[in-house]
Amino acid sequence: MPDEHVSILQSLGVALLAFATVVWGFGLVRLMRRYRSGADLWGADDFLHGLPSQREAGPHLEAVELTPAERDAFAVLVRRLNDGH
Template sequence: MPDEHVSILQSLGVAVLALAAVVWVFGLISLLRGRSGAGGPTLYGFPYQRQAAPHLESVELTPAERDAFAGLVRQLNDGR
């Protein structure tokens, strides 16, 4: 039984919020059931992700670049 201090608008607001929550839950459940497959749910907001890793890239360093890199590594190790 509603309290006599609660207005009709407050009661209606609670009812509307409860109905919106129920609709949201059912919509979420149907969304997850409809989009899940063998690979799981598909997220359409994200770009396509490759299944394989990208090709490894390597660059030959000149002797000066190797020396500079070795010096940098020594500098970082001395900072510990």
């Protein structure tokens, strides 16, 4: 028995919210079933068209030969960084 302080509009509001929740739940279940069955149709050879294709190999590696003075300067820099920590 409803409480005597609850109005008819409040009771109808609760009933409407409960009904909307049930309808939303059924809609969500239907939506999930539809997309789940569609996902089963995808094969391993399908790919996403919105993503760029992957490279077969990595980028070309670049190398620069250092002069003896540059190598010495780099060695000094590395020693300074190692001494600081």
